[in-house]
Amino acid sequence: xxxxxxxxxxxxxxxxxxxxxxxxxxxxxxxxxxxxxxxxxxxxxxxxxxxxxxxxxxxxxxxxxxxxxxxxxxxxxxxxxxxxxxxxxxxxxxxxxxxxxxxxxxxxxxxxxxxxxxxxxxxxxxxxxxxxxxxxxxxxxxxxxxxxxxxxxxxxxxxxxxxxxxxxxxxxxxxxxxxxxxxxxxxxxxxxxxxxxxxxxxxxxxxxxxxxxxxxxxxxxxxxxxxxxxxxxxxxxxxxxxxxxxxxxxxxxxxxxxxxxxxxxxxxxxxxxxxxxxxxxxxxxxxxxxxxxxxxxxxxxxxxxxxxxxxxxxxxxxxxxxxxxxxxxxxxxxxxxxxxxxxxxxxxxxxxxxxxxxxxxxxxxxxxxxxxxxxxxxxxxxxxxxxxxxxxxxxxxxxxxxxxxxxxxxxxxxxxxxxxxxxxxxxxxxxxxxxx
Numbered sequence: 270x271x272x273x274x275x276x277x278x279x280x281x282x283x284x285x286x287x288x289x290x291x292x293x294x295x296x297x298x299x300x301x302x303x304x305x306x307x308x309x310x311x312x313x314x315x316x317x318x319x320x321x322x323x324x325x326x327x328x329x330x331x332x333x334x335x336x337x338x339x340x341x342x343x344x345x346x347x348x349x350x351x352x353x354x355x356x357x358x359x360x361x362x363x364x365x366x367x368x369x370x371x372x373x374x375x376x377x378x379x380x381x382x383x384x385x386x387x388x389x390x391x392x393x394x395x396x397x398x399x400x401x402x403x404x405x406x407x408x409x410x411x412x413x414x415x416x417x418x419x420x421x422x423x424x425x426x427x428x429x430x431x432x433x434x435x436x437x438x439x440x441x442x443x444x445x446x447x448x449x450x451x452x453x454x455x456x457x458x459x460x461x462x463x464x465x466x467x468x469x470x471x472x473x474x475x476x477x478x479x480x481x482x483x484x485x486x487x488x489x490x491x492x493x494x495x496x497x498x499x500x501x502x503x504x505x506x507x508x509x510x511x512x513x514x515x516x517x518x519x520x521x522x523x524x525x526x527x528x529x530x531x532x533x534x535x536x537x538x539x540x541x542x543x544x545x546x547x548x549x550x551x552x553x554x555x556x557x558x559x560x561x562x563x564x565x566x567x568x569x570x571x572x573x574x575x576x577x578x579x580x581x582x583x584x585x586x587x588x589x590x591x592x593x594x595x596x597x598x599x600x601x602x603x604x605x606x607x608x609x610x611x612x613x614x615x616x617x618x619x620x621x622x623x624x625x626x627x628x629x630x631x632x633x634x635x636x637x638x639x640x641x642x643x644x645x646x647x648x649x650x651x652x653x654x655x656x657x658x659x660x661x662x663x664x665x666x667x668x669x670x671x672x673x674x675x676x677x678x679x680x681x682x683x684x685x686x687x688x689x690x691x692x693x694x695x696x697x698x699x700x701x702x703x704x705x
Contacts, residue, residue, distance in 0.1 A: 270315070271415040273408060279307050310411055317409045318416040323351035325378075325407050327420035329361070335398065335426055336433040338519055338527065340389040345403065347386070347420075349378040356408040358415075359386070362401025362423075366394055392428045393518040395526075395573050400424045429573040431527040435534045438693060466490050500705045501544060501558040501599030502536040502696070504529040508549040508575060509582035511606040514634075516685040521634055522577045524685040525604035528632075530572060531689045532602065532696060534565055539700070544599075545571060550580040552590045558599065584619040591623055600628045600705050602692065607633050610665045613672060621676050628704060630679040632692055637684055639663050 283304045290297040330344040349355050359374040367390065378384050392398065403421030408414075466482050469489035482490035506529055512522040533543035537560055544558030545568050554571050556564075582605070591601070601623065607613045623629055642659040645652070666682060673680045679699075683691040699705055 270319070271406065271417060273413055273415050276311065276413040279413070283307055311413050314409055314411040314413040317351075317353070317411070318407060318414060321351065323349075325349055325351070325355065325357065325405055325418055325420060327359075327403055327405060329400070329403050329421040329424065331400065331424065331426060333426055334432070335390070335392055335428045336431050337392050337395055337428050337523060338431050339433045340391050342387050342389055344385055344387045345374070345421075346383060347376065347378055347405070348383040349380060351380055351409075353380050353410055354378065355380075355410075356412070358406040358408070360404040360406070361421075362404070363390070364398035364400060366392065366396075366398055393523075395428050395430065395523070395575070397574075398426050398428055400426070427573060429569055430523075430530045432530065432569060434527065434531055434689065438531050438535050438689070439538060465493050467493055499560070500541045500700075501595070501597055502533065502541050503544040503546060503558060503595070503599055503601045504533060505587065505601055505603040505605075506545070506547045506572075506575070507582050507603070507605035508547055508553070508578050509605075510577065510579045511582075511608065511612070513577040513579070514606065516637070519685075520577060521606055521685065522575065524634075524688050525632075526572050526575060528689040528692050529602075529604060530565075530569065532692050533568055535693055536696065537565060543568065546587070546590070547571070547575055548582060548587050548590075549578040550583050551586050555590065555594065557594070582616075584616040588619045588622050591627070595627070598627055600630065600696070600699065602696075603629065603631045605631065605633055607631075607666075607669050608636075608662070610668050610672070613669050617672070617676070620673075620678055624676065624678050628679070628699070630681060630695060630699075631673055632681045632683070632688070633666075633669070634688075635666060635682055635684050636662065 286300040335341045402419045407416045542558035545556040547554045639659040
């Protein structure tokens, strides 16, 4: 049982009136009656909340999987079995990762009825999140006392990479129509993989006419080709200290994992084989490329609890692992971050060895803060100095792209918010150009 603020206010009023009645005796009888009624109503309120048949129950409806960086809905359904209307103050014990100290919801519920209320959570880290009890402070129509009830048990949910974005990019793999944010890639000729023979319709390439099939039928027949399938696509996710840099509440590792998940899902829908390798100072996880139905779930379960490690990434160990485990030529998309040209030079020998047997594409990030500094017009020596340093770092990023291109290594230099779109664009471009 808890005392409501109304109860304290009325008690304070009784005390003040009793003090006044000490000086004006003719008020004493009325004040005494008011005080007695106050305690009588408090007792009645206690009977209503604790002894009257009925109560308040609730359920917390939260998905077992939450998506990082997206708003996830939590629905609370409250049922009132008291024979009167109640007011409820709901306090949900949120996971400590949200750092919310004063979360509460207020609502009124009619007698013998149910009501639902929802709120949204946006997790900014992956892993296990533990909800505590759902506490309900029930108030009767008198509003003097409160009854606290634990109406929902603790529950654990897992925060996964942004799987909600998968639907956004599924249309890319199943349709040739343009999708907002994804540029349309012009295909350079037909794939060598034959699909079927069909009737000619206006607009078909006349160079694909099958004259033998046409001679056997009364209509023009053309050959159709499809994109090459069963190609191996691997995402290499760097978990070194350079990926700890934050951007819009998420680290570069979080953005890379989200883009990796979206890309591999598109690759699977394109009938290619998707695989995954994570590493830091050693190779941590490796999922062999496959196109089984359960492959995306295996990748999702592997990615959901990956954490940045504050160590120097060992590209030599990655090269050895790839040399032993991957024998067929495949596309390797390396998600990493090179801030300076010297950081690339340390890893370039191993990237060149990997590129001798596979098609390598290095995905790294532009520093958006440097771009903002570049657009400023400084009016002080310190501002000019900062802008000069920012321009130097931006120039080194462009030099990294040129150096990678010199050794036949593809690259994608992008911002974290455009990462998923740019990486998928690159994959579709490589398939359209038949470079895999």
